[in-house]
Amino acid sequence: xxxxxxxxxxxxxxxxxxxxxxxxxxxxxxxxxxxxxxxxxxxxxxxxxxxxxxxxxxxxxxxxxxxxxxxxxxxxxxxxxxxxxxxxxxxxxxxxxxxxxxxxxxxxxxxxxxxxxxxxxxxxxxxxxxxxxxxxxxxxxxxxxxxxxxxxxxxxxxxxxxxxxxxxxxxxxxxxxxxxxxxxxxxxxxxxxxxxxxxxxxxxxxxxxxxxxxxxxxxxxxxxxxxxxxxxxxxxxxxxxxxxxxxxxxxxxxxxxxxxxxxxxxxxxxxxxxxxxxxxxxxxxxxxxxxxxxxxxxxxxxxxxxxxxxxxxxxxxxxxxxxxxxxxxxxxxxxxxxxxxxxxxxxxxxxxxxxxxxxxxxxxxxxxxxxxxxxxxxxxxxxxxxxxxxxxxxxxxxxxxxxxxxxxxxxxxxxxxxxxxxxxxxxxxxxxxxxxxxxxxxxxxxxxxxxxxxxxxxxxxxxxxxxxxxxxxxxxxxxxxxxxxxxx
Numbered sequence: 001x002x003x004x005x006x007x008x009x010x011x012x013x014x015x016x017x018x019x020x021x022x023x024x025x026x027x028x029x030x031x032x033x034x035x036x037x038x039x040x041x042x043x044x045x046x047x048x049x050x051x052x053x054x055x056x057x058x059x060x061x062x063x064x065x066x067x068x069x070x071x072x073x074x075x076x077x078x079x080x081x082x083x084x085x086x087x088x089x090x091x092x093x094x095x096x097x098x099x100x101x102x103x104x105x106x107x108x109x110x111x112x113x114x115x116x117x118x119x120x121x122x123x124x125x126x127x128x129x130x131x132x133x134x135x136x137x138x139x140x141x142x143x144x145x146x147x148x149x150x151x152x153x154x155x156x157x158x159x160x161x162x163x164x165x166x167x168x169x170x171x172x173x174x175x176x177x178x179x180x181x182x183x184x185x186x187x188x189x190x191x192x193x194x195x196x197x198x199x200x201x202x203x204x205x206x207x208x209x210x211x212x213x214x215x216x217x218x219x220x221x222x223x224x225x226x227x228x229x230x231x232x233x234x235x236x237x238x239x240x241x242x243x244x245x246x247x248x249x250x251x252x253x254x255x256x257x258x259x260x261x262x263x264x265x266x267x268x269x270x271x272x273x274x275x276x277x278x279x280x281x282x283x284x285x286x287x288x289x290x291x292x293x294x295x296x297x298x299x300x301x302x303x304x305x306x307x308x309x310x311x312x313x314x315x316x317x318x319x320x321x322x323x324x325x326x327x328x329x330x331x332x333x334x335x336x337x338x339x340x341x342x343x344x345x346x347x348x349x350x351x352x353x354x355x356x357x358x359x360x361x362x363x364x365x366x367x368x369x370x371x372x373x374x375x376x377x378x379x380x381x382x383x384x385x386x387x388x389x390x391x392x393x394x395x396x397x398x399x400x401x402x403x404x405x406x407x408x409x410x411x412x413x414x415x416x417x418x419x420x421x422x423x424x425x426x427x428x429x430x431x432x433x434x435x436x437x438x439x440x441x442x443x444x445x446x447x448x449x450x451x452x453x454x455x456x457x458x459x460x461x462x463x464x465x466x467x468x469x470x471x472x473x474x475x476x477x478x479x480x481x482x483x484x485x486x487x488x
Contacts, residue, residue: 005110005289006299012106017041020110021117027288028118032362034281036121037136038095041113043102052089052099059097060143062150062256064166090116092124092267094136107302110295114285119278126370127273129266133177139263146256153249165250168471169236169257174432176236176261231436231451235472236261238437244446245477254475269373269428276330277369283307283331313390324390332386333377337365340383347384379423384415392418433460438483446478454486 005020021041028034091097098116100109124130154162232238236258240251286303289295313328314321337355340348341364344356355364368381387410394407394417424430439449452460465482473480
């Protein structure tokens with residue numbers, strides 16, 4: 001191709017953006033077989049990018065004070081030079097919406113198109129968590145409904161009343177996902193079953209309850225009624241369907257927050273994979289543009305500088321170190337999988353006999369992208385080579401010992417333990433406490449009993465627990481009891 005994509009230098013035009021998208025699409029679809037939703041590319045200002053930051057990176061969002069607070073914080077950091085803005089924001093929808101910032105150079109616009117429109121986009125469409133938990137075709141329409149509904153409620157019931165419900169629901173949003181059941185019963189069937197069970201239990205217990213105190217009656221019910229029949233981990237869903245005092249409009253607000261928590265659930269489980277996949281593909285696609293003589297050396301120098309910054313991982317002794325950079329780890333792992341497929345070492349053949357020397361790296365990468373989340377991806381594919389490159393090691397810090405000591409080093413046993421420990425850090429169970437609904441005394445005092453299962457020797461923080469329970473009680477309307485039990 002004779003015409004260079006950056007023939008106008010660093011200045012972009014809409015014609016060049018369209019041409020960049022067409023060329024990158026041709027490489028992505030025909031050379032590398034990436035499967036994506038149709039793309040919708042929009043160019044926005046820095047102020048609009050800040051606004052997108054502050055509302056969950058969604059094009060439409062219901063109003064809530066927390067979004068304004070987030071905007072104010074990010075605006076201050078940006079204006080004082082303490083924080084840069086992202087080059088892009090991408091939305092898991094069909095079509096896939098990508099926002100490009102107008103301040104970007106042409107090189108950066110091409111990088112963003114490759115990263116968001118073909119990297120993130122193909123991950124959204126292919127990964128099993130997104131396929132299971134999100135509806136890309138419906139999310140924008142639902143957001144429009146949610147925004148309109150919340151604003152109508154504010155007008156009808158008052159701003160403070162709506163904010164109170166949303167505050168409580170937001171506090172419980174991480175407990176708004178039922179990981180092991182995708183489809184729920186319809187509301188009509190839930191109510192019919194509930195009414196039938198209530199009436200049956202009432203006939204059984206009325207005579208007994210009349211002879212004892214209310215406190216004793218509630219204790220008897222908790223022991224014998226067993227409702228719900230099994231513990232329920234989706235606290236928001238249970239509140240939405242069963243809370244005795246919630247009005248219909250309040251239930252709808254809880255449902256909106258729950259559905260948004262469900263939409264964002266896969267993103268929290270795939271940060272390393274999603275950003276690593278997008279970084280791998282922007283690197284591969286733009287290098288292919290260069291190899292086919294479609295961009296200049298100057299384009300590549302600017303691109304490689306930006307790419308290096310994106311995947312930079314400070315050393316643990318560096319003052320800039322905060323944690324593992326998900327872009328860096330994900331990019332390194334996907335790149336390493338390709339290397340093992342094409343140029344394996346004896347160590348690779350020992351650790352990864354199924355993929356070392358496989359040759360067809362596209363097939364292996366596609367399998368990894370589709371079938372794993374961060375925890376299982378690291379547990380399955382983190383190689384000794386990447387562990388060495390990142391200088392990973394494990395430090396033991398026991399509360400009953402005054403000294404720290406190195407727990408695992410770079411040998412076979414150490415590699416396996418480091419990989420396992422790192423994977424555990426990305427497990428949802430290590431980030432969200434296991435709190436489930438264990439009992440609802442629906443015929444006596446209507447109290448709700450929650451049970452926290454301590455699986456890793458980590459007690460709940462008392463002050464935060466009390467604050468969260470207050471939000472649960474606001475939605476439930478009756479006493480809420482939190483019980484703690486050890487898993488072992």
